[in-house]
Structure formats: structure tokens, C-alpha cells
Amino acid sequence: MSAAAQPASVGQRIRRWEGLPYWLVLPTLAYLVLFFGWPMVEAFTLAFREEGVWSLDAFERMYDDLRFGEALKTTLILIGVIVPLQFALAVSMALLVNGRLRARGLFLYIFLLPLAISDLAAGIVWSSIFTERGYLNTILQHLGIGDPNLPRIWLDPTDQTTLLGTVVVAEIWRSTALIMIILVAGLQSIPKEFNEAAEVFGAGFWQRLRTVTLPMLKPSIQVALLLRVILAFEVFATVIAIAGEGTTVLAAEAYRWETTNQDENVAAAYASLILVLSVVSALIVLRLLRTKKEQLLR
């Protein structure tokens, strides 16, 4: 390449590359349209259309099924109980590893361990603990609690409160790390001076948490809450591994209608319902945690 030709060729080169970013994102775009957009449309089509006719039959079959009410109720209860509890836990963990703590790197690593554990594996782990001849009853026996010859049955379908409690424990154990890592990243972006200033003016720990840390953490909390609530509508294998047929959730019903009952229309009706519920909850989260300008100015 000669030096004289250089200026023109640079200009040409830039122009030639102008379309490049579009070519680079095109495959991703095409893939998502094909395997995310299209199936989504197809889910609604399957749910609303049977044998070439538009109808609500699939939704009627879904609604008339005895397990529908139970699945919807259980899913919502699980979200309502799990999410607040695990947020409190995640905030505690994040504050601990972000503060002055010896061996905080080690603690951070330990708290992160469940991040990549699957719902199925977590369900099996906790079923080994809660099962009748499992680790929890073993520990209780060592502590001398309860009748040693009559281990307590934790996974009793007729005692839904306890059964759901075991699922709550397993899900909190599995899915809190995701929230914590988002909150730790958020905490690290808060300038140290803010808390130091509050301390100088005599604010105690709780006051600083309420007036400085949590408000500054709001964007991270919003993202974590969004991800968590959406994932909670998909809860599936944890429930099956722990409770078997003892209780049910929306995703488990979608699975059952698709596989056991081989009724893809009702399964698609469940899928549509889960999609709509997820998007509605996402919008609610975004609206509830919207940062108001007046609040910032006050």
C-alpha cells in the first residue's frame, strides 16, 4: 500500500465498514425472531385455535381442571413468600461482604455457590433433607426433639402449609445468590463518601441503610426483583423433586398437559398465561420502583 493512496483508502474503508454493525447483529436478530418471537406467536395461536377454528376451548379445559386453581394459587403464594424473604437475606449477605469483614472473599464465594445450581438439583438436595428418613429428622433426633420412633413427615400432601414451606426453603436456598450478586455490584457503585458523610452527621446503621444505602441501591433492586419474579413463574423442577404430585404450580401443569395428557392446546394456554403474568408483573415492578423526581429533590 503506497503512502499517497492512504487518505482516499481510509475514507473508502470507513464507508465500506458502515454496514458492518448491522451485519454483526443480524444473525442474533434473526435467531431471536425465529426461536423467540415466532414461538411466542405460535403459543397464543395454539392456545386460541383448535382444528382450524378460533375458540376459547383450551382455556375452558384449563380452567375446568381441578388442579388449575391450585397451581395458580400455589405459584402466587410461593412468589409472595419467597421473594420478600430472600431479598432480606440477599441484602444481609451483600452488606456483609461489602463491609469490613475478615475473609470476606471467602464468604462471598460461599454465598455465590448456589448461583449455578439447577432447580432440579436443588430440589433433590432438599428432598434428601426433608424426606421422612432424611437429614432434618436425623438432626432433630440427635437434638432430642420429637419421638425418635416416629419421625415427622414434612412432605405430607395433606399438610400443604408445611409442604409449601419446604419448597420455599429450597427455592430461597437456590435463588438468593442471583439477587445478592446484583446487589453487591450495586453496592460497589455507591460512593463511600455518602455513608461516611451520613455517619459524620450522626446517622446510625439502620438510618444509613434506610436513607442512603437502600435508595441508592434502588436500580439494582429493581433489576433483581424483575429477574426474580419472572423466574419464579417458571418454578418447576424444585416443586416436582420435593413434593412430587403433592402440590402443583403453573409450569408443572403446562408440563403435565403437554406430556401426560398430550393436549398441546391446554399446555399452550398455560404457556400463554405464564407469559402474560410474567410481563404484567414485570410492568408492575417497573412502575412500583419508578424513581420519582420529586423524591430525589426533597
Place this chain on the structure above:
Amino acid sequence: MRTAAIGTVKYAFAILLALWVIVPIYFITLAAFSTEEAVYAYPKQLVPRDMSTDTMRFFLDSEGVVPSLQRSILVALLTLVIALGLGVPAGYALARFAFRGADTFRLGIVATRAFPIVILSIPLAVIFLRWGIDDTVYGVAIAHAALALPFAVLVTSSVFAGISVELEEAAMTLGCNRFSAIVRIVLPLALPGLAAAAIFVFIISWNEVFAAAILTLEERTLPAQILTLLNASPLPFKFAGGFFLLAPSLLVILVIRKYLFNMWGRVVK
């Protein structure tokens, strides 16, 4: 005095939370390496005494486990190839070019996370039947890649954004074209971050059970195999299977822990 007491309380609290995470992992490990009698025994052993690899071997020798394990690895590798093959160029474009529509594209990618993508395996089952790839590893890999692709785009874009543009421009002044500058300068620097992203994409697929169980009947992946046999299988199978699914995820966190904050910290923005 008072600060020392607070320090102790804080430390005790941290240890308590650490135990809450670790003890269940310890129990399943203990169960997976107990002798058969110890697996069924009650009360259970709380310290490792009757240990053996028989339970693990029983699981691995069970019918269908090894083939489904092979399929799981194949599906995860295919997912990796699709998600990074498509996601890395898109991530590079987002990090390097201010093109019209870039913000919309990024927002669209983030917005896909507001949808439970796994649920889409139900309509995908119908589509794959039409295409003749129902009950194959390819179908499962396609579904898993749809799940992992948005993640791959966002993470790789943050990896590339962390590499200075000046290096790339310097290489281009010194005679590289854009392509060779990427291959010789950017990729080597991005490699650790991309490897971490790859490992996480692999584990997303390794862990996924809903789509895998919906999209296969004979050609089960390991989680799908374990899920469908769960309530009909003996305890040793269940516990060893649980441990086998869990072990890689612990290893993964150990290997990529340095990059987790880059992943999630940036994904948040």
C-alpha cells in the same frame, strides 16, 4: 468495646449464613458417597463413616444414564456454538459501533429477559415436529440457545467494552485490517472473559430441564432423564443423580468467580 461486640455478632451472622449455604451441599455429597445401607439407614450418618463409591457407580450404571449424559454434553456444546457464534459478533458490534438502532437492539435483548423463554418450548415442540427434529439433541440445543443468546450478547459486549479501542486502532494503523486486528489483538485480550461466558452458557444448558423434558421422549438429556425417573427410582439413584447434576455448577463458580461481577454488574446497566 461496643464495636468489638458488633464485629463478633457480624462474624457469627456471616458464619451462620455460610453454613446455611454449605450444609445442604455437604449432605447431598455425603449421601452420594454413602454405602447402600447408609443411604437407606435412619437415623442417617452426619459425619462420613460408611463411605463408598458404590452409590455413584449404581447411578452411572443405571440404564440410560450414560447415553443421556453424552447427550447433555453434546447439547451444551451445540448451545455454546450457536449462542457464542451468533452472540459474540453482536456483542462486538454493541461495544464498538454507535450505529443507528443500537440502543433499541440492546433494549430488545434486555427485554427478552422479561419473558420466561423456557415456556416457549411448548410451541417449539409443535414447530420441531413439523421440521422433523422432534426428540433430537438439535431441537433441545436450539431451545437452549434461544435461552442463552441474550445473555451471551450482553456479556460479550461488556467483555469487548473493557478492551481499549486504541489498541485496535493502533493495530490498524500498523497495517492490520479490521478483521486481522480483531483476530490478533482483540480476541486474545477478550479470551478469558469469553471463556467465562462460554462456561456459563454451558452450565445454562447443562441445568435446563423443562425444555429438555418437553422436547424429548427417547433422546433425553441427563436432567430430563433424572426428572422423569425421579419418583420411580430408588434413593441411591436420586441422591447420586442430584450430586452429579450439582457438582459441575460448584466447579463453575470456582473457575469463573472473578468474572461473575463483570457479568452481572454490567448486565444490570
